[in-house]
Amino acid sequence: MSGAEYLIQTSNLGIDFGGVRAVHGVNFSWTEGELRCLIGPNGAGKSTFFKLLTGQLQPTYGWVKVRGRSIAGFQSHEIARLGVGIKTQVPNVFNGLSVRENIWLSASRIKPRYLLEAAVDSVLERLRLGAVRNRLVGELAHGQRQWVELGLVLATEPDLILLDEPAAGMTDDEVERTAELIRVINQRCALIVVEHDMEFIRMIAKTVTVFNRGQVLMEDSCDSVLRDERVRDVYLGKQLHAGLLGTEA
Amino acid sequence: MLGGYAAITATKAGVNIWLSMLVVAPLVVGVIGIAVERCVVRFLYGRMVDTMLATWGLSLLLIGLVTTVFGNTTSGISSPLGSMRVGGYTVSLYTLFIVGVAVAVGTATWIVLKRTRFGLIARGTMQNAGMAAALGVSPPRVYMVTFGIGACLAGLAGGVLAPITGVVPTIGVAYVAKAFITVIGGGAAILTGTLSASVLFGAVNQLATFATTPVLGEVALLLSAIVLIRVLPQGITGRFFRGNL
């Protein structure tokens, strides 16, 4: 497969923070329609990897290509314009504006005047935010703010969506709603989701990539990964011996 | 400004000039500083722009107050030391005294921050107030004391400068901008930052003044500040001398 068929591809990607190898030698590829989850214990490098993909950090070595084009040195807005929608770990929304104004700002970058209102309404409906359309986002509950951010991402109609902890801080009901939303979104877009919540991952994941200490530990279907002993050990902090499955000195 | 006025008023009232500069000025201004902190500044921690605005308002208020009490004209006291010849140049001994005071203050600050219990508490509170509180320290107290000490130092500077420059209510304004630039340009580290920034800017200023005119010297200083902030947005100690005090 040629590089241009991948939506995102990385090769030997790595970044050093003054001596600490936060991410090291990562090779990745995503194609249309995929839904990939990134999991791993704290400090495994998931969020750093995420920031490398979104252009918030520049790699020390290796490259990232979006649609076959290297994004080295690209500003965040340039990457967004390539059709990548990004939801950050801490919700980044326009707190002082209403829900409607938030979505409007997002959609207005791509929609002409006469289609704009309809597009905004459609996003509000998909996320069932109609009831709170005129409330200031800063006043909403945390779960709703996460959905507003999801709406912001959707309104630019990206092909690839990167979500960093979309279910964080949500109630069980909200988590279910979010999983349902993501499955629907996946019908049209490829998704990469970084998450901690195992229940949530089970609800949505097709393939799961496990990070540990800045490197990829394994990549497989959701069930295989969650059953694997190495993954369990890694979360429990046990030492791993290369090549030996599940044994310990 | 307050330091300068305190020193001059005390001297004119008969207090020995060294005492008024080195003791009265810092004490008076320190007390005023603590009052200011209690009444205004402590409500504004974390709100950087608001702090700047409120303290600017305070300085206007104090300028107005002092103008009302002391009037608009320059007051002065004469420089207490003479001068001395070094080869073909005449050097004012008082200038050397000022240098000595600066060095002494710098050293004392370093010692206090590094070697005393209070210094440790202050540094800890700066880095993580919540943790310090959990260990039994009262951050508001620490802030109050450090602000007061800062005011003392400013008062000392004003007092010591009074014989050379003479005092006018607006004398502080000229220094505000430069102090601001030096602190920002220096970066996070207290001593190394301000020290390196002031050395850099001072050198640029004097070299440019020597080469051209005093005005261009000023301009050179200001331009170098702009370049510095552009190149090192975190200040000098954001990149060099990291981890130092």
Place this chain on the structure above:
Amino acid sequence: MLPVRYDRVALFASGFIGLLFMLLLPMAVEAFTLLEITIYVIMSLLALSLGFIWGYGGILCFGQAAFFGIGAYSYAIAAINFGDSTGAVLCAVGVPAVFAFALGSFMFYARISDVYLGVITLTVSLILFNLVNSTAGDQYRIGSAPLGGFNGIPSIPTLNVPFSPDLLLSPEQIFQVCVATLLIVYYGLRWLLASHFGRVLVGIRENERRAELLGYDIRRYKLGAFVLGGAIAGLAGCLFANWGAFVSPTVFGLAQSAQIIIWIIVGGLGTLAGPIIGCFLLQWLTAYLGALNLINSNLVLGAILVIFVLGVPAGLVPSILGLVSKFAGRRSDEQNHQPSAVGSTAVRQGPTR
């Protein structure tokens, strides 16, 4: 926020009152008062320029007086050299705009913001002050205009009817030009803020990171706002030079920049009317105190600033509007498409990154 129709009524009402003000005042007051009010109008134009970039763009420029001064001096030099004020006015707007473009590019493309931007703009205005202040002496001239150093430039030719240098405008007419300019700029800015550019600008002020992630090049928007602010400040400077037929380096001073900030804080950051009202009020107060000679004006201004920062952080206009809408009872759910006069304390702490 007030419901839409109240807002529209207020808009028309203020425009109408402004027109009446412009046309009738010269007949109602004596020449000296008219001159005083003219300077209030000019200064509120300056306040408006900073109120726009700070309240809606999140750009705290400590050196807005720099553009004011550049505009004033550009007009003075051009008017003396050209003999016709038409070209001079264009210079007074163009030169500060170019300068703002250069400075803004330098800062925004290096992603400098918040306090650091404030420091740099402050430093720039100090540089200008120092430079211009030292240009006393005959060797410092541009064309046939001596720069004058700390003495300033006297006898500046004032505005004439475009392309007719002999038809000078009377003080009454200059007053009317100033008010008309203020009204045009005010409504122009309102229109801009309701447009796509304005709304994106407000979004950037709210959360830069998010605006970027949506694909907006925030550097361009901030630069655009900054240049516009500089141009308006320059225009105010041009009118200022006309008002007194004199300009001196104090226009670049720190005191001038600080005053603008105080007017905006008192009037209300995050509104367009706030800076204008704050400016009028405080200028009048300063003049009144000066005439009375009872209490030092610095003292009063300083106290007011401290009180407002601590106690009325939103400023006068938003606070009053807040009270009015509480009394108006119903909180209508229609959101009009005017940018929110967001709690200005949030604006002041800088955009979220």
